[in-house]
Amino acid sequence: MNQEFTVTGAKVLFEIPVLGGIAITETVVNTWIVMAVIVGLCLFLTSGLQVHCRTKRQVVAEFIVKKVNGMVGENMGEHFLQVGYAPLIASVMALSALGSLSGMVGLYAPTSDLNTLLAWSLVVFVLITYNKFRAGGPVGYIKGYFQPIPVLLPFNIISEVATPMSMAFRHFGNIASGTVIMGLLRWALANLSYVIFSKLPGVLGRVLGQIPILQVGIPAVFSIYFDIFSALLQAFIFCMLMMMNISAAAEE
């Protein structure tokens, strides 16, 4: 009962033998599980919709749609709401929140893998670039790199890449730090309960020393902050930053 504490990345489950072997990790599998859960939830909430809402689940569905539409309309403006950015924001938020929370049921949380977040931030980067193109045309887009003076070109290129990168690192760092802290806590509690209970005399000490009794209940208190609160907050913040960056790109 003195094993070392280690942090491992996602395990490779199997490989698809095309293009030199595409590794399918736990992250991919768990993301698909979370996606299936979200699709199931959507189908459940939207089945049997009526004009006059009579069921509880229709109230919930309408509440979610209204909230997201309100948020997108308030932060991005009426135009983006019409074009249809609300479903994108809602799906990223659901995927992020449920992905982070899936770590609590013992799955490897997809959001504690940097690859997931880098993929999401790639989406943000594409949308930012698209909106800059749409707002100013190709000439305006290239001109934007030479603002306010041409000497700042390298810094503008760096800041163009840094925006999505920092979003990815922020989300990853928060979820990963929560995972590391919770892992350290469980490890420490297991060792502590071994130290305390193996001192008991006779068979009692030998049996109780093998069971990490202190792990019962105590990690749950910390889990409220490190798992639930930070997961939901990061989902909210990722979406807020996404909306702000995209709408700021369109204004330039």
Added chain:
Amino acid sequence: MNEQLWTKAIVMGSSAIGAGLAMIAGIGPGIGEGYAVGKACEAIGRQPECKGTVQSTMLLGCAVAETTGIYGFIVALLLMFANPFIGKL
């Protein structure tokens, strides 16, 4: 003790020190977020009807202010668990 072991010991020890130094970055966000939350409390005290807006803006600002600390944490995590220098020995 042979030379290989010495080299590895020095690299691992330096990495641990580096990880510790990287976490000094945690000071900045601590001060910054504390300041932001203090100001938000003042604002809510002055205008309690703006509580919702102030709160969400504060959370967003805190998350942005946190970035430097998160960078430090990622560097520490790399040095501790995915050390790039040991592979180069």
